[in-house]
Amino acid sequence: MINTEIEQAELMTLLLAVARSDRRAFERLYEKIAARMFGLCYKLAGQQELAEEALQDAFVQIWHHAGEYHSDRGTPLSWMLTIARYRTLDLMRARTVRRTAGDEHLEHVEDPRSGPLDHSLRRAGAEQLTGCLDELSDVQRDSILLSYYRGFTHDELAQALSSPIGTVKSWIRRGLMALKRCLER
Amino acid sequence: MRKTPERVESLAAEYVLGSLKGKARSRFERWMMESGRVRQEVWYWEEKLGLLGNQVPEREPPESVWLAIQQRLWPQDDTRPAVQREAANRVWPVWSLFATAAALVLAVLLVQQPAPEPTLSGAVVQADVSDPLWLVSESSRDNRLRLRSVAATSAEAGKDYELWIVPDSGNPLSLGVIPVGDVYQVKLTDEARETLSQSRTLAISLEPRGGSPTGAPTGPILHVTKLYEL
Numbered sequence: 059m060i061n062t063e064i065e066q067a068e069l070m071t072l073l074l075a076v077a078r079s080d081r082r083a084f085e086r087l088y089e090k091i092a093a094r095m096f097g098l099c100y101k102l103a104g105q106q107e108l109a110e111e112a113l114q115d116a117f118v119q120i121w122h123h124a125g126e127y128h129s130d131r132g133t134p135l136s137w138m139l140t141i142a143r144y145r146t147l148d149l150m151r152a153r154t155v156r157r158t159a160g161d162e163h164l165e166h167v168e169d170p171r172s173g174p175l176d177h178s179l180r181r182a183g184a185e186q187l188t189g190c191l192d193e194l195s196d197v198q199r200d201s202i203l204l205s206y207y208r209g210f211t212h213d214e215l216a217q218a219l220s221s222p223i224g225t226v227k228s229w230i231r232r233g234l235m236a237l238k239r240c241l242e243r
Numbered sequence: 244m245r246k247t248p249e250r251v252e253s254l255a256a257e258y259v260l261g262s263l264k265g266k267a268r269s270r271f272e273r274w275m276m277e278s279g280r281v282r283q284e285v286w287y288w289e290e291k292l293g294l295l296g297n298q299v300p301e302r303e304p305p306e307s308v309w310l311a312i313q314q315r316l317w318p319q320d321d322t323r324p325a326v327q328r329e330a331a332n333r334v335w336p337v338w339s340l341f342a343t344a345a346a347l348v349l350a351v352l353l354v355q356q357p358a359p360e361p362t363l364s365g366a367v368v369q370a371d372v373s374d375p376l377w378l379v380s381e382s383s384r385d386n387r388l389r390l391r392s393v394a395a396t397s398a399e400a401g402k403d404y405e406l407w408i409v410p411d412s413g414n415p416l417s418l419g420v421i422p423v424g425d426v427y428q429v430k431l432t433d434e435a436r437e438t439l440s441q442s443r444t445l446a447i448s449l450e451p452r453g454g455s456p457t458g459a460p461t462g463p464i465l466h467v468t469k470l471y472e473l
Contacts, residue, residue: 081317088309093301096308101299110308117312131286136293140259143296147261187294196378196391200364200471205260206295212262218471221368221375234256241291 065090069134077125084121091138092117098139099146102209112149116142147209190240198233201226246274251284259288363443365470367395377421379445379470386436388418390427397423398449402462405454408435409444409467420454421447443470 069090075083095116099109119141131137191199197219204210204218215230216223244250254271257263263271274281313320362382366375374394381388390406398404404423407415416435421427431439439445448455449462 088312092309093303094297094299096304097299097302098296100302110304113304113308114311114315118315121312121316130283132290132293136290136296139296140289140293143261151264187291196364196380197366197375202260203295205262206292207299209261211264215262219366220468221366225368225374230257230260230262231253234260235253237291238252238256 066133066135069138073120073124073127073134073138076121077127084117087120088117091135094135095139095142099142101207102143102146103150104208108149108153109146112142112146115145115149119145150209187237187241190237193240194233194236195229197221198229198236201229202233202237205230244270246278246281251278251281255281255284256288259285259292363439363470365445365468367445367447367466367468376466377447379468381439381470386431386433388429388431388439390421390429392421392423392425392427395423401452402449403452403454404447404465405450405460407446407448407460408439409442409446410438411442414459415446417455417458418445420450439470444468445470 069087072083072087072090076087092113096109096113099112099116100106103109103112116138120138123141127134127137132140191202194202201215201219204215210218212223212226212230215221215226219226221229251274254263254267254274258268258271271281275285362380364381365379367377367379368375376393376395378391378393379388380391395404403420406418406421406427406429408418409415416438418429418431418435419427445468446460446464447466447468448460448464450460451462455461
């Protein structure tokens with residue numbers, strides 16, 4: 059688990075060095091987070107080739123834009139994962155290589171509140187977030203998680219959840235706002 | 244469209260989630276360029292939702308990705324003399340052995356982690372009703388299926404709704420009569436759970452009060468719903 063304060067501080071140091079075009083630091087950074095980032099890209103894309111391309115693009119972007127990171131954008135790790143996630147979504151949309159949204163194609167989305175990563179090293183922020191997810195209705199939570207982890211569009215969600223698209227949209231919108239209200243408490 | 248705080252708040256969240264698409268997405272990206280407040284809101288969500296990304300299991304990318312990244316960033320590097328390149332190539336098998344060993348260790352570690360059981364979830368909907376009639380969720384821990392009634396209305400007089408698992412083949416399995424306006428929980432037998440996890444299909448039929456007298460659906464099948472894995 060690389061999500062401890064110490065690890066974040068180390069990633070921060072590496073990122074600063076990368077911003078100064080330090081190639082060794084860049085390589086270290088890759089070694090540290092590539093598997094984590096690739097896990098996310100792969101989960102989202104559901105296919106190896108696209109995930110590899112997204113990972114490549116994300117690291118090229120990180121090399122060029124490391125200097126633009128600042129703490130308002132979250133931890134160094136979540137900033138880099140966000141870059142990878144957006145890149146994966148872009149590629150998925152550009153290719154329109156989509157799942158047919160048949161249920162048999164839905165792999166299971168790890169419930170972030172349990173599973174192998176759910177141990178004491180998890181940061182307080184993550185606990186706060188998942189605690190708030192618990193407060194949402196099942197469909198709100200599911201729609202948000204399916205969008206986040208699988209990049210489902212409204213259409214795909216509507217199909218997967220056998221519900222009208224307007225309903226799905228309002229689940230997401232209300233779910234996100236309820237999440238924010240809870241996180242701000 | 245004006246940048247009201249409510250719109251910024253809601254669009255930023257959807258932008259980060261990825262559900263904002265096409266023209267709406269481009270328009271919002273323009274807002275981000277124009278306004279620091281909009282960017283702040285986006286960063287807020289990137290940080291919060293980013294925490295979800297920390298929870299995904301790792302996956303080792305192939306070595307070719309790192310090589311491709313280097314190739315893209317520093318294409319001139321490959322102008323080394325051929326002899327040097329060969330020497331570098333000879334080192335490879337050793338490294339890949341190490342890599343295999345590392346992968347094995349990782350695999351062992353992963354196998355030792357208890358695999359999270361997939362849980363099923365879904366909604367029973369009707370075309371002209373905006374809310375779902377029932378919400379279904381499964382708890383794999385205690386083998387329970389939970390049905391929460393949302394917009395369902397009571398069955399006609401003298402009738403009841405009965406819940407069924409529809410297997411991939413064979414006869415439906417009854418899960419009992421479901422009340423309206425309440426939460427209904429049923430404990431699944433191992434057989435029922437196995438069948439459900441394969442077919443992931445539930446049905447609701449209209450039956451005489453107290454449920455089907457025959458053990459098979461006798462009335463009209465009102466709803467068939469497919470559950471999805473979470």
